[in-house]
Amino acid sequence: MHELSIASGLVEKLLEFFAHNPERTILEVRLEIGELSHIDSEQLRFCYESIAKETPLEGSILTIARVPAIVSCQHCTYRGRPDYWDEALASAPVMTMRCPHCGKAVEADQGHDCAIKSVRLLETHTAPSV
Amino acid sequence: MRNMIKLEAQPDEIYDIELEHSLLEANEKLARQNRALLDEHGTTAIDFMGAIGSGKTTLITKLVEKLKDLCGLAVFNGDATTSEDADQIEKLGVPVVQIATINGCHLDANLVGKGLRKIDISKAKFIFIENIGNLICPAEFPLGSKARVVVVSVTEGPWMVRKHPHMFLGAQIVVINKIDLADAMGVSVEALINDVHTLKPDITVIPTSCKTGEGTDRIAETLLAI
Numbered sequence: 597m598h599e600l601s602i603a604s605g606l607v608e609k610l611l612e613f614f615a616h617n618p619e620r621t622i623l624e625v626r627l628e629i630g631e632l633s634h635i636d637s638e639q640l641r642f643c644y645e646s647i648a649k650e651t652p653l654e655g656s657i658l659t660i661a662r663v664p665a666i667v668s669c670q671h672c673t674y675r676g677r678p679d680y681w682d683e684a685l686a687s688a689p690v691m692t693m694r695c696p697h698c699g700k701a702v703e704a705d706q707g708h709d710c711a712i713k714s715v716r717l718l719e720t721h722t723a724p725s726v
Numbered sequence: 727m728r729n730m731i732k733l734e735a736q737p738d739e740i741y742d743i744e745l746e747h748s749l750l751e752a753n754e755k756l757a758r759q760n761r762a763l764l765d766e767h768g769t770t771a772i773d774f775m776g777a778i779g780s781g782k783t784t785l786i787t788k789l790v791e792k793l794k795d796l797c798g799l800a801v802f803n804g805d806a807t808t809s810e811d812a813d814q815i816e817k818l819g820v821p822v823v824q825i826a827t828i829n830g831c832h833l834d835a836n837l838v839g840k841g842l843r844k845i846d847i848s849k850a851k852f853i854f855i856e857n858i859g860n861l862i863c864p865a866e867f868p869l870g871s872k873a874r875v876v877v878v879s880v881t882e883g884p885w886m887v888r889k890h891p892h893m894f895l896g897a898q899i900v901v902i903n904k905i906d907l908a909d910a911m912g913v914s915v916e917a918l919i920n921d922v923h924t925l926k927p928d929i930t931v932i933p934t935s936c937k938t939g940e941g942t943d944r945i946a947e948t949l950l951a952i
Binding site for chain 2: 598601602605606609613623627632633634635681690691692693694699700701708709710711712713714715716717718719720
């Protein structure tokens with residue numbers, strides 16, 4: 597349940613932002629989660645909503661986009677989507693670190709991170725009268 | 727007259743702002759700091775991950791027995807509640823740090839960094855870090871170790887590697903333990919090795935029995951060569 601640690605970090609960061617911008621309401625938080633990170637979107641959402649309760653973030657929507665993994669091979673110069681082990685399990689394709697071209701080991705260039713990309717805000721301050 | 731045009735959001739206006747912030751970066755930064763501190767002292771940390779009962783503590787015990795007269799060692803034992811593992815290692819006469827995560831399902835770089843401040847790093851050539859018995863969460867949290875070892879055992883069944891593929895993608899060494907029980911379990915060690923290499927062709931796989939000692943010399947040699 598490492599999603600709880602990730603969600604705590606997320607809420608902490610947003611509340612820090614909110615403290616500097618008290619006249620704005622956060623409506624939506626957009627995250628990107630890499631294919632290589634081991635974070636379950638539904639668990640993260642559940643943890644976020646639980647922690648956000650009774651804070652200024654309560655009611656905000658968490659939108660999660662998945663970032664595909666990109667790997668590169670030092671042996672044959674392949675760069676692109678990884679090879680999948682389709683027959684490993686019935687329910688889901690399993691990503692491997694095997695080059696789809698030459699079968700040797702690849703390095704991951706993209707797909708490790710989990711990051712806040714943007715937030716959607718509602719301006720709530722009252723404009724000064726002119 | 728200033729040329730800058732300033733636009734301000736009006737009340738009730740909805741708008742987006744970019745807020746690039748990695749949620750994993752905080753741990754990764756601490757892991758890099760741990761690594762720099764270890765490198766400064768010429769110390770190599772090895773992170774042992776695997777399920778409860780796969781044999782992590784027994785393996786570390788064997789490695790400590792083999793290596794303690796050759797070089798300085800220290801062991802960090804991560805455990806949610808008990809100090810059973812740390813108590814066992816302490817009897818071998820090497821510095822031990824018990825890291826109790828209480829409700830935490832993994833060690834993180836912050837906890838390991840605190841542990842590093844409790845010992846004399848300069849006296850340790852190796853620090854063996856035993857992670858929490860868990861096959862998913864620790865993979866997400868680098869600690870600053872030079873190598874990550876996954877310990878699996880044949881008693882976890884024939885599909886163990888396929889069921890937890892993520893754990894292996896970031897590891898350098900896989901120990902397949904309890905091979906003395908493979909026949910009784912009806913599990914093929916060869917098939918497990920093939921599964922690991924299908925996931926990651928360049929990973930080192932070492933079949934062992936920590937009970938009989940088979941394969942443990944090769945693990946010690948592999949660690950000494952890192």
